[in-house]
Amino acid sequence: MVLKKSKKENEKPKVENEPDCGRHVFSAKETRELQSQLLVWYDKNARTLPWRDIARTEVDPNTRGYSVLVSEIMLQQTQVATVIDYFNKWIKKWPGTKELSKATLEQINQAWSGLGYYSRGRRLWEGARYVEETLDGSMPQTRVELLKLPGVGKYTASAVASIAFGAQVGVVDGNVLRVLSRLRGIGAPIDNQKVVDHMWKLADDIVDKERPGDFNQAMMELGATVCTPKAPSCVTCPVKSMCAARALNAASIVDIEDTCVKCGKSELKMEEGVLNYPRKGKKTASRDERTLVLALSHPNSSGDLVYAVQQRPASGLLANLWELLTVPGEGKQAADDQDEAGKQQKEVKDEKEVISTHLETLKVAYSQLAKKGEVNHVFSHINMTYVLYTATMDKKYEGLELMTLDNFLVKGTSTAMKKVVKLLQSSSSDSCSMKRKSLTAATAADPKQRSINSFFKSVKKE
Ligand code: SF4
Ligand SMILES: [Zn+2]
Known part of the structure; x- marks a missing residue:
């Protein structure tokens, strides 16, 4: 997909070589509005989370990068509320890659127990060893370098690079995908790689260059707390003025182009409103x-x-x-x-x-x-x-x-x-108490029987 450079700042780039209506991007003006509205909202509403405090206040880049990496890996498949306690204990036990690299795999699995998807803990440990053994204890700071760590994919690398090191890269996780698909009316199934690539391109384009980490966290926070999957609070949404999903009505549906792959017009249902987005792909059966x-x-x-x-x-x-x-x-x-x-x-x-x-x-x-x-x-x-x-x-x-x-x-x-x-x-x-009951009954019936205590004592000596 080739994007033509827009001549005016409020003109959207045109897409060539693919049936695309050109509505699924942000103009430069919209990008600036999105950045400022979202950051103002985030500064007022951001949840206090231990890894955010470390990212904001820790001066040592290695400790900062490591802490954000730990939080991001833990958050990959687990809810924030569960992660907080695990994160605090983990950081107390292994405050940096140096300490973590010296742990045993058994200790790692033990500390990870209950978080699920255990290979994440092992990979984190392998990553700490890689940083210590190959990089002399220096955490990688760019998306490209972070991607070399085991278990680190594009999302985690981008999150750590932007949050801990201020790299100007966007992130796309489930929350961002939902927010972007609603804001830009992207109704094509999100399991389509072209749609995902488009989301990444959007995320990289709109990230705030001064505060990339905060902007990315704000997008994710908006998805987690306001633009939620089933009950989005559009009335309180700080970016509702530029939301294509919210503007969807009977008249606007007619306007949507049939030929545009990203619009996904054939699947849109008036009564579903903003919940038309994102369109899920077909589920793999369990x-x-x-x-x-x-x-x-x-x-x-x-x-x-x-x-x-x-x-x-x-x-x-x-x-x-x-x-x-x-x-x-x-x-x-x-x-x-x-x-x-x-x-x-x-x-x-x-x-x-x-x-x-x-x-x-x-x-x-x-x-x-x-x-x-x-x-x-x-x-x-x-x-x-x-x-x-x-x-x-x-x-x-x-x-x-x-x-x-x-x-x-x-x-x-x-x-x-x-x-x-x-x-x-x-x-x-159960079986023990049944045994106890029957033994008690037998002892009561026959006083010559051994008492239950002597029975257990004799078993112990065997
Ligand atoms: S207006 Fe509603 S659907 Fe649109 S981004 Fe905000 S919360 Fe999401
Ligand atoms: Zn379209």
């Missing part, structure tokens, strides 16, 4: 998956139960995190013609077979294999069902790492696995 989890336990020398645990592979879903034994293979699904009860029985039977075969391969002698229940967890594109089984190891097996559940939970494990452990703990306390 897939259903089942994972068999085996809580394989053995009492340690003090009588506490220890469980077999394993670390996940270094790449892929939940990379490097610790988990209870998960068993390859999902367990065969029951044949369609069976009734519900038969189906479940068959499924359980087949899952047991899968687990038994796996334990035989590991040469682990076990007993009491039983199903405890199921836990669902939704990942970005996977609806996962964890099917929990328990079994007892007949003797300690050296090839497996064993630990108590308490130690396991602080080792760096996913939220999904924590849910599984919760189910395990609740099912063990």
Whole structure:
């Protein structure tokens, strides 16, 4: 796409070689208005956030850049309210790349636990090591250089470069995309790369040259607090005077060009108003998956139960995190013609077979294999069902790492696995209390029976 230079400042650049009506850009005059209206609004309304304070007051560029990078990586998939606490603890523990580079991956996963998308924490750590080992501790300051850090894409590089170092580059995240598509009436689906490229071009063009970081944050803040996805507050919006979506009415829809790719006229519905924008692309359907989890336990020398645990592979879903034994293979699904009860029985039977075969391969002698229940967890594109089984190891097996559940939970494990452990703990306390009840009843019926306390003491000594 080639843009002709506009002759007058309030004349919009024309687009060549593509059916484009030319309305989806800002003139120089509109750009100046947008910058001043948005910054005045931002100065009055910006939320106080710890990383913003650091970006504003920290004099050391490396600390400033690092802190903004940490916040941006944490914010990639997580809400601001959740990130604040994690950010504060992280910065207290690892105030710069030097400290972070010395951490272990296990410490990283532990500190990231609960934030989700764990590879972000690992990449941040790898980035700190890269800065220390390759750049002698100096944080890169431009979009191009920041892009070389692991896990840093165009958005994060642009955000850090502009917020921490004043680079004159725009940002495009989900909020900015929404605001820009509404302001400029861009109704084409936003999963179209050409539309995304156009948004980046717009963002770079309109960024305030004196205060690029504040302008970018203002655009994102506007999207997060005023121009929200489902209930935008157009009445209080500081830039409503230049909003194409707000000006949309029956008459203006007629005016919109059918041939312009970016207008997306055919999809516009009068009754949806500003919510016509942005037009989402087709969603990728989530897939259903089942994972068999085996809580394989053995009492340690003090009588506490220890469980077999394993670390996940270094790449892929939940990379490097610790988990209870998960068993390859999902367990065969029951044949369609069976009734519900038969189906479940068959499924359980087949899952047991899968687990038994796996334990035989590991040469682990076990007993009491039983199903405890199921836990669902939704990942970005996977609806996962964890099917929990328990079994007892007949003797300690050296090839497996064993630990108590308490130690396991602080080792760096996913939220999904924590849910599984919760189910395990609740099912063990149920069966424990049942055992206690039956033992109490038996003791009451037969005074010669050992008391429940002596029973637990004797188990401890074993
Ligand atoms: S006027 Fe409404 S739709 Fe337009 S930018 Fe403001 S909040 Fe968003
Ligand atoms: Zn158009």
